[in-house]
Amino acid sequence: MQTLTFQNITLSPAKVDNQIWLTSGELAKALNYADTQSVTKIYERNADEFTTSMTTIAQVKTNGGMQKMRIFSLRGCHLIAMFARTKVAKEFRQWVLDILDKEVGKPVQVEPKLSSDDTLPLRNAVSMATGILKLDYATIYKMVHQRFGIDEIKELSKDEVGQAVEYVHSLMVQVNQSTINMPLIQNILADNAHQNQKARLTVDGMIGELKVMIDYVDELRTRLTLQDRLIGALQTRFIG
Incomplete structure (x- = not known):
């Protein structure tokens, strides 16, 4: 062949x-x-x-x-x-x-975009899982992303949405049976913490730069005020 x-x-x-x-x-x-x-x-x-x-x-x-x-x-x-x-x-x-x-002799079909109704069962499953797994929405969705090799839920096909719902349900069953994949969750949480830390450092850096700019503006305002006073005094003395 x-x-x-x-x-x-x-x-x-x-x-x-x-x-x-x-x-x-x-x-x-x-x-x-x-x-x-x-x-x-x-x-x-x-x-x-x-x-x-x-x-x-x-x-x-x-x-x-x-x-x-x-x-x-x-x-x-x-x-x-x-x-x-x-x-x-x-x-x-x-x-x-x-x-x-x-x-099978058929043209390649382009999967239609998922609607809000299409993803509702998955959103409901994730919402339920947050209470049972004691994890936030972002962590559970990231587990789904890793399972299906996607970056966003909208990349799933309609059939895969059903499989994703079954996967989330299986996570809830596993936690009740104490067989949940803790290393996977720990890796996801660690990655989330790392991303949060990077974002925090970026924000702190921006705040630091903003403070420097504010100090510079204050100093410039003070200089301009002093120059205005000096110009006024000179005008009074020489012009009257």
Whole structure:
């Protein structure tokens, strides 16, 4: 089967039942993981999310002959990329969707922008989570951003909004079971604290500069007042 190219990376897919599949090694390469086992680890942590149409064990032809290995369909690749934390994960998801559209003979659809009604379930879930998780809105939203590899909620698709709601609900379940990912939360809180500190230092610097300017203006005003008095005195003396 012909190769595929993602961001100058050449991938050699297998074709099973007339569908495109990628091995975990090829998928790791596309997602820019140094460790080829990273994809396998992601799958093992989230195996219950995958169906048999998304991943399977198959005989794949390699340089060393036929070998059994795990492969992922395009939909399986997309789900792996949902859990991935690399910088290219978001672009890879779009690339996979583009190929899926071409595979079924449909044009690439541009996702409509989310409306306020579309994001309401997520906003409600986050609001509920603030009380249960004892975290502020910004921290919970940042956890959602990291989970889906986005910078803003509006970058989610409608389907992903539903997945984001499930993710927030799972966080609330985890805290009740004492299994929440505390290192992740600690990292987010530390990052928020660092950003706040940077902003505070910037504001303090601006205040310092403003004080210097005010002192200069006061000094200039004093000099002008003295000059006005001197001019007035000279006018009285020499002009009358």
